Amino acid sequence: MRRVKVSKGIEKYLEERKILVDKALKEFMPEPSGLAGDVIRAMNYTLFAGGKRIRPVLCIAGSEAVGGSADDVVPVACAIELIHAYSLIHDDLPVMDNDDFRRGKPTNHKVFGEAVALLAGDSLLTLAFNLMASYGLDKNGEKKALLRVIDLIASAAGYKGMVGGQMVDISYEGKDPDPTVVEYIHRHKTGALIAASVTAGTILAGGNEEEVKSINRYGQQIGLAFQIADDILNIEGDRNVMGKGIGSDKVRGKITYPSVFGISESKNIQTRLIDHAIESLNRFDERAEPLRDLARYIIKRKG
Amino acid sequence: MRRVKVSKGIEKYLEERKILVDKALKEFMPEPSGLAGDVIRAMNYTLFAGGKRIRPVLCIAGSEAVGGSADDVVPVACAIELIHAYSLIHDDLPVMDNDDFRRGKPTNHKVFGEAVALLAGDSLLTLAFNLMASYGLDKNGEKKALLRVIDLIASAAGYKGMVGGQMVDISYEGKDPDPTVVEYIHRHKTGALIAASVTAGTILAGGNEEEVKSINRYGQQIGLAFQIADDILNIEGDRNVMGKGIGSDKVRGKITYPSVFGISESKNIQTRLIDHAIESLNRFDERAEPLRDLARYIIKRKG
Numbered sequence: 001m002r003r004v005k006v007s008k009g010i011e012k013y014l015e016e017r018k019i020l021v022d023k024a025l026k027e028f029m030p031e032p033s034g035l036a037g038d039v040i041r042a043m044n045y046t047l048f049a050g051g052k053r054i055r056p057v058l059c060i061a062g063s064e065a066v067g068g069s070a071d072d073v074v075p076v077a078c079a080i081e082l083i084h085a086y087s088l089i090h091d092d093l094p095v096m097d098n099d100d101f102r103r104g105k106p107t108n109h110k111v112f113g114e115a116v117a118l119l120a121g122d123s124l125l126t127l128a129f130n131l132m133a134s135y136g137l138d139k140n141g142e143k144k145a146l147l148r149v150i151d152l153i154a155s156a157a158g159y160k161g162m163v164g165g166q167m168v169d170i171s172y173e174g175k176d177p178d179p180t181v182v183e184y185i186h187r188h189k190t191g192a193l194i195a196a197s198v199t200a201g202t203i204l205a206g207g208n209e210e211e212v213k214s215i216n217r218y219g220q221q222i223g224l225a226f227q228i229a230d231d232i233l234n235i236e237g238d239r240n241v242m243g244k245g246i247g248s249d250k251v252r253g254k255i256t257y258p259s260v261f262g263i264s265e266s267k268n269i270q271t272r273l274i275d276h277a278i279e280s281l282n283r284f285d286e287r288a289e290p291l292r293d294l295a296r297y298i299i300k301r302k303g
Numbered sequence: 304m305r306r307v308k309v310s311k312g313i314e315k316y317l318e319e320r321k322i323l324v325d326k327a328l329k330e331f332m333p334e335p336s337g338l339a340g341d342v343i344r345a346m347n348y349t350l351f352a353g354g355k356r357i358r359p360v361l362c363i364a365g366s367e368a369v370g371g372s373a374d375d376v377v378p379v380a381c382a383i384e385l386i387h388a389y390s391l392i393h394d395d396l397p398v399m400d401n402d403d404f405r406r407g408k409p410t411n412h413k414v415f416g417e418a419v420a421l422l423a424g425d426s427l428l429t430l431a432f433n434l435m436a437s438y439g440l441d442k443n444g445e446k447k448a449l450l451r452v453i454d455l456i457a458s459a460a461g462y463k464g465m466v467g468g469q470m471v472d473i474s475y476e477g478k479d480p481d482p483t484v485v486e487y488i489h490r491h492k493t494g495a496l497i498a499a500s501v502t503a504g505t506i507l508a509g510g511n512e513e514e515v516k517s518i519n520r521y522g523q524q525i526g527l528a529f530q531i532a533d534d535i536l537n538i539e540g541d542r543n544v545m546g547k548g549i550g551s552d553k554v555r556g557k558i559t560y561p562s563v564f565g566i567s568e569s570k571n572i573q574t575r576l577i578d579h580a581i582e583s584l585n586r587f588d589e590r591a592e593p594l595r596d597l598a599r600y601i602i603k604r605k606g
Contacts, residue, residue, distance in 0.1 A: 035487050036467035038474065043462070090425060095417040114398040115473050118421070119466050122393060125425065126461035129432045133454035143446040150453065151436035158429035159346070163422050164339035170418050171341065184338050 010293035014057055017070065021056040022048075024074045025081065028131060042112040042120035043127075047085045050103050052301075054226075055080045055197040058294065062198035062215055065281075065288040068205020075135035076149055076204060079128040080197050083157050086124035087166075087193075089117050096170060097252070125157070142204070149200045156196035165189025174253035177260040183224070185255065190230070191223030198222075198291070214280050215291075221277035222295050225270045229299045231256035232266060238302060270299045313596035317360055320373065324359040325351075327377045328384065331434060345415040345423035346430075350388045353406050355604075357529075358383045358500040361597065365501035365518055368584075368591040371508020378438035379452055379507060382431040383500050386460050389427035390469075390496075392420050399473060400555070428460070445507070452503045459499035468492025477556035480563040486527070488558065493533070494526030501525075501594070517583050518594075524580035525598050528573045532602045534559035535569060541605060573602045 025047060032041040056077030063073040092099040092107040093114060099107050109117035129150065136146030155161060165188025172181055198219040202212050234249045235258055249256050257266040277295045281288045328350060335344040359380030366376040395402040395410040396417060402410050412420035432453065439449030458464060468491025475484055501522040505515050537552045538561055552559050560569040580598045584591045 030462075034467075035484065036462055036470040036491070039462050039466060039470040086425075090421060093421070095421060116470065118393060118396070118398060119470050121425075122389075122428065123462040123466040125428060126457050126466065130454060130457035130461060133450045133457060136450040137447065137454060143450055144440065146450060147436045147439040147446055151433060151440060154429050154433035154436060158433060159333075159339055159342050159426040163342060163426040163429065164337075167339040167342040167419070167422050181338065188339070 007293045007296070010290065010297050013061075013290050013293070014052070014297070017057040017060050018053045020060070020070055020074060021053045021077055021081065024078050028075070028078055038112065038116055039119050039123055042089075042108055042116050043085075043124050045111060046089050046102075046108050046120070047082065047124070049105055051081070051084070053081060054294075054298075055084055055194060058194065058198040058219070058291075059201040061290045061294060062201025062219075063205035064201075065215065065284055065291055066202055066205045066207040066211055067287060068201065068207075073201050073204045075131055076146075076153075076200055077197075079131040080153065080193065080200070082124045082128040082131065083153065083162075083193065086121040086128075087157075087162055089121040089124070091166065093117060096166070099248075129154075145203050145206070149203055152200060152203070153193075153196050156192040161188055161192030161196075162190075165192070169254070172255050175255065177255050179260050182255045182257060182260050186224050186227040186257070187220070190227035191220055194223035194226055195219030210283070214283055218277045218280040218291065218295070221273045221280065222298050225273040225277070225295075226298050228257045228266055228270045228273075229301065231258055232263060232270075233302075235263065274299055310596045310599070313593065313600050316364075316593050316596070317355070317600070320360040320363050321356045323363070323373055323377060324356045324380055324384065327381050331378070331381055341415065341419055342422050342426055345392075345411055345419050346388075346427050348414060349392050349405075349411050349423070350385065350427070352408055354384070354387070356384060357597075357601075358387055358497060361497065361501040361522070361525075361594075362504040364593045364597060365504025365522075366508035367504075368518065368587055368594055369505055369508045369510040369514055370590060371504065371510075376504050376507045378434055379449075379456075379503055380500070382434040383456065383496065383503070385427045385431040385434065386456065386496065389424040389431075390460075390465055392424040392427070394469065396420060399469070402551075432457075448506055448509070452506055455503060455506070456496075456499050459495040464491055464495030464499075465493075468495070472557070475558050478558065480558050482563050485558045485560060485563050489527050489530040489560070490523070493530035494523055497526035497529055498522030513586070517586055521580045521583040521594065521598070524576045524583065525601050528576040528580070528598075529601050531560045531569055531573045531576075532604065534561050535566060535573075536605075538566065577602055 029044055029047065030040050059073050059077040059080055060070045088102060089108045091097050092102060093109055100110055101107060108120060132146060132150050136143050165185050168181065169185045169189055195216055199212060199216045202215040231249065234246060237246055261269065274295045278292050281291055332347055332350065333343050362376050362380035362383055363373045391405060392411045394400050395405060396412055403413055404410060411423060435449060435453050439446050468488050471484065472488045472492055498519055502515060502519045505518040537549060540549055564572065577598045581595050584594055
């Protein structure tokens with residue numbers, strides 16, 4: 001098994017972009033007030049529970065790779081994080097994965113109750129589209145790019161993407177491990193929104209069609225690799241870093257890459273995916289270096 | 304109590320526009336197929352369970368009132384119906400209103416299970432934004448109007464609208480009837496999306512700002528009246544027409560207009576709202592006649 005080397009610079013890059021995203025999220029999100037204050041409190045609870053902001057950072061890096069700026073894409077990057085937060089809240093509900101902890105904290109429904117958690121998820125998903133549409137209205141020009149990005153992100157989040165993956169994930173629990181099924185689950189449940197994140201950045205920064213296609217291919221590969229890394233962390237990870245139960249996939253009979261291919265082969269698949277992802281960036285210059293580093297980082301992270 | 308007279312023509316108008324909407328929905332919605340076919344099946348189940356399509360018809364009527372056509376707004380009208388269908392599925396879940404029947408049929412989670420119902424709702428909400436954004440991309444020009452409509456509808460559906468209303472609705476169950484609270488619930492839970500439906504039609508048809516404002520005022524009034532009518536039907540309605548439990552609001556201790564004001568005064572409030580709604584249309588010519596008739600119809604319907 002070849003070792004993948006991660007540049008130290010990427011952690012600084014991640015941290016700096018994360019600060020931008022967190023600042024913007026704080027500005028965008030409402031303060032809990034009024035009769036429906038509880039739902040806002042619940043939305044903020046999960047949104048500010050300490051995520052790494054990988055998807056928004058990818059969106060920014062996708063913009064920077066073609067000469068765009070972070071500022072141009074931050075509202076869309078934040079919208080994607082809202083969609084990610086909604087998916088965590090709904091996935092953790094008792095009728096879905098029934099998780100009590102996430103990132104070391106009680107899950108949304110454990111704090112606010114299932115009804116409020118359901119509504120907080122619904123509301124985060126809806127607010128994401130608010131954010132993108134109102135940003136498109138404010139911005140001069142670029143309305144077509146914004147509509148394209150809304151379409152792309154909605155496709156990646158819905159039954160053609162994340163929801164479809166989640167559907168298959170829960171319906172195949174306890175069934176025999178199957179390579180086609182696990183690839184479908186991972187590409188849809190996790191890969192689709194990750195690919196949409198980085199591609200949205202490139203579209204908004206005015207990347208040409210060839211660039212958009214290459215970045216999307218990159219996103220598909222790292223998206224799948226990201227979920228395989230999660231599968232492996234669920235077996236080998238450190239409970240203190242992960243902040244949730246280790247081994248829970250096995251207990252639930254989830255179909256994962258390690259359950260289908262074994263750990264060692266899963267790591268080989270990961271490495272090949274990252275190699276292909278980096279190859280997809282051949283046409284790009286040094287401005288795509290953070291994307292190359294992010295690809296390597298994704299399979300080396302500890303949580 | 305003054306009797307409101309409903310034109311016979313409005314039932315024909317409703318039926319004709321409903322056929323347009325149903326046809327378009329059938330074209331837009333995917334056939335269940337692939338590994339995630341169940342979630343598509345569940346989406347279609349509720350979407351085609353026999354709704355009256357009031358919101359899409361209002362969207363069309365809002366366009367026609369300023370000289371627009373039905374065809375121009377049908378994709379957005381359908382998107383609004385998708386959002387309405389999602390809200391029904393999530394509201395019926397055991398953690399929310401726990402309803403077993405809707406329109407005389409078992410609710411979504413009774414047929415598909417709670418996990419699939421949750422995902423079907425998420426997916427319908429997401430697909431609504433897909434539909435609007437991809438329509439905006441296809442259409443030459445009008446991209447600004449489309450972004451404005453996406454923003455308007457997302458606001459009406461999220462914590463500032465429908466989700467906020469639902470939040471207060473469930474959190475005030477069993478509490479003392481309060482006029483401020485019941486108005487908040489009804490304006491948000493039901494009024495916001497109804498107002499957005501008709502306003503979206505007027506915006507897309509190129510109505511000027513004064514027209515958009517008047518139509519929105521109209522929508523706010525009929526939206527509130529619509530929910531008061533629902534409250535009254537929950538007491539006086541015919542179980543066979545309603546297709547769900549009569550008296551369920553009282554059993555659950557829901558705060559309703561009848562519980563706050565009594566039935567007779569609720570009917571007076573309804574009538575005043577409809578009068579004001581029709582007054583809001585003073586600047587419009589005979590092309591707004593369906594909107595005037597729809598206002599009267601909304602409080603006279605039997606189910």
